[in-house]
Amino acid sequence: MISLQHRSIAHFDLDCFFVSVECRDDNSLKGKPLLVGGISDRGVVAACSYEARRYGIHSAMPMKTALKLCPHAIVRKGDPEKYSKLSREVTEIIANHAPLYEKSSIDEFYLDLTGMDKFFGSMKWTAELRQEIMRETQLPISFGLASNKMISKVATNEAKPNGQMEIFFGEEKSFLAPMPVEKLPMVGKETAAQLRRRGVETIRTLSEVPITLLEAWLGKNGISLWNKANGLDDSPVIPYHEQKSISTENTFHTDTIDMKFMHAELVRMTEKIAFELRQQNKLTGCVTVKIRYSDFETVTKQMTIPYSSSDHILLEKVKELFHKLYDRRLLVRLIGVRFSHLVHGNHQISLFDDTQEMISLYQAIDNIKNRFGWQYLMKGTNTIPPGKKHEVKAPGIVPYPKVR
Known part of the structure; x- marks a missing residue:
């Protein structure tokens, strides 16, 4: 059973972030139905204004439908690129003031202010921080202050x-009680429908269902929902560290200057750790490439990028860094790729350029990789050990190796 602790947790959220940035830079867009995303007929909506939502439009909807x-x-x-830059500016403002904070996505933050009531007053301090963020960025931002993250x-x-x-502490249950069950984080349409079929429409009713019965209905998720409905959440604010990263590297059996082989290895490594990013529901804001030559000299080069987890975007940056870094006169012993400046988020940040087909393709690729392993589906360029004859396959997605 989770016990309610008297903590002080603030949650900040940049309102309609992408839309707000566009309206900030063009006042004529304010108060109008605005769609941000792919501009082709096959594009999708990455974000939409409140005015557009009144027409039933939502993110990830085909632009044509919207x-x-x-x-x-x-x-x-x-x-x-502009959105990522502004996200980092907000992060810097929070980092300069907050004793402990977590960057949970490109536009959301949790701050642990426990104990600050003794000195400043948490609400007063948080409201002043909000005003500073709005003054420095000219962007709207909202916050909630309570005893836990949820x-x-x-x-x-x-x-x-x-x-x-x-x-206020002690008022969590009464705050949640009249709300529909969909207001609880992680309650999607399917779970809400299951609950409503059983007569559970409000959070008050959900909190009164025996926890054992909820577990029978929804498995472990039922226990989590019971705790949330009763206002209980002991999850900590996880300190944000820019150094957190995902990386991979490969030391070759034979030192090489074979560009086709090294390009194939860059593809393999980038796809591997980009898949790990998506598995963890994260985006990277910085790409680093590492080369170690036959004389053991090691060089690295990094690039700050708009937050992404898409293979085709990340691979372009990895190859660009490799070509800037590589000295063609020397044999290469090792290459590595690292993604850092990680934040929680999903594929939505890449919807500006992606078509419906591209999004469906990524979903299909990840489903296959989840089922059989990441190495069973790769780009058409295969990795071949130095010294072996290269066979360059046609562009596109091909199975590698074959799934039996």
Whole structure:
């Protein structure tokens, strides 16, 4: 059983982040149905304004469908590099003030302010930080302040747009009680439908269902939902470290200057750790390539990029870094790839350039990799040991090796 601790946790959320950035840079867009995403007929919506949501539009919807729902909507392609830069600016402001914070996504943050009431008053301090962020970035941001992460996130959602809310210790259950079950984090349409079929429509009713019965209905997820419905959450604020990374490297059996082989290895390694990113629901904001020559001299080069977890975007950056770094006169002993500056997030950050087909392709690829292993589906360029004859396959996605 989770015990409720008297903590002080703030949750910050940049309101309609991509849309807000576009409206900040073009005042004529304010108050209008605005869609940010792919501008082609096969593109998808990465974000939409509150005005557009009134027409039933939501993120990840095909742009063509969105424009049928709201033909007079304004479409902007979006600028992931600009959004990533602003996300980092907000992170720096928070890092300069908060004693402990977690960057949970490109536009969300948790701050642990436990104990600050003795000195400043957590609500006053948090409200002043919000004002500073808005003053420095000219972007709207909302926050919720409560005794745990879950309640603070729900409070933020209730405070939007561009608001703030405090839920006092001991009032968590009464705050949640009248809300529909969908208001709880991680309760999707399917789970909500299961609960409603059993007569559970509000969080109050959910909190009164015996925990053993919820477990029978929903498995372990039922236990988690019971705790949430009762306002209980002891998950910690995890300190944010830019150094956190995912990496891989390969020392060759034979030192080489074979460019086809090294390119194939870059593809293999990039796809491997990009898949790990997506598995962990993370995005990277920095790519590093490492080369060790036959004389053991080791060189690295890194590049800050718009947050992404897409193979085709990351591979382009990896190859660009490799060509800037590589000295063609020397044999190579080792190459490595590292993704750092990680934040929680999903494929949405890449929707500006992706078509529906591209998104479906990534989903299909990851489903196969989840089932059989990441190495069973790779780009058409295979890795072949130095010294062996190269066979360059046609571009595209091919199984490697064959799945029996």
